[in-house]
Amino acid sequence: xxxxxxxxxxxxxxxxxxxxxxxxxxxxxxxxxxxxxxxxxxxxxxxxxxxxxxxxxxxxxxxxxxxxxxxxxxxxxxxxxxxxxxxxxxxxxxxxxxxxxxxxxxxxxxxxxxxxxxxxxxxxxxxxxxxxxxxxxxxxxxxxxxxxxxxxxxxxxxxxxxxxxxx
Numbered sequence: 001x002x003x004x005x006x007x008x009x010x011x012x013x014x015x016x017x018x019x020x021x022x023x024x025x026x027x028x029x030x031x032x033x034x035x036x037x038x039x040x041x042x043x044x045x046x047x048x049x050x051x052x053x054x055x056x057x058x059x060x061x062x063x064x065x066x067x068x069x070x071x072x073x074x075x076x077x078x079x080x081x082x083x084x085x086x087x088x089x090x091x092x093x094x095x096x097x098x099x100x101x102x103x104x105x106x107x108x109x110x111x112x113x114x115x116x117x118x119x120x121x122x123x124x125x126x127x128x129x130x131x132x133x134x135x136x137x138x139x140x141x142x143x144x145x146x147x148x149x150x151x152x153x154x155x156x157x158x159x160x161x162x163x164x165x166x167x
Contacts, residue, residue: 041145072107
């Protein structure tokens with residue numbers, strides 16, 4: 001009988017509020033708005049010598065620190081070529097065609113994304129989680145799944161397999 005093991009850190013523990021807007025064209029964007037994001041993360045891997053996929057005592061705090069970095073921030077798509085983003089003193093000036101916004105620089109998070117969709121945010125978080133696993137424990141799961149909920153009932157899922165399952 002083949003067995004596969006996974007652990008899951010649930011959405012109740014991994015919440016953050018953030019603002020964003022999506023760009024629809026060279027001069028068109030939706031209004032800036034806020035979401036109460038909730039993330040769930042599942043790690044799948046063989047059991048370690050202690051009978052665990054990964055120890056919750058480091059997984060949970062590491063994930064909570066990650067979501068805290070996004071909490072109460074304005075998320076900006078730093079790789080969207082339609083956006084012109086310029087620092088001006090303690091502000092970030094954002095231009096899209098004739099539209100202009102000015103945000104406090106300390107409240108913004110310029111992400112390496114071409115859009116701040118829930119799908120791309122989930123992928124960004126998955127990449128950050130894999131980096132944390134490698135840096136903190138020199139370990140990668142066989143499979144990592146991130147679910148990011150932007151509103152109740154509306155979620156994006158991304159699944160990555162950083163190492164072959166037969167290792």
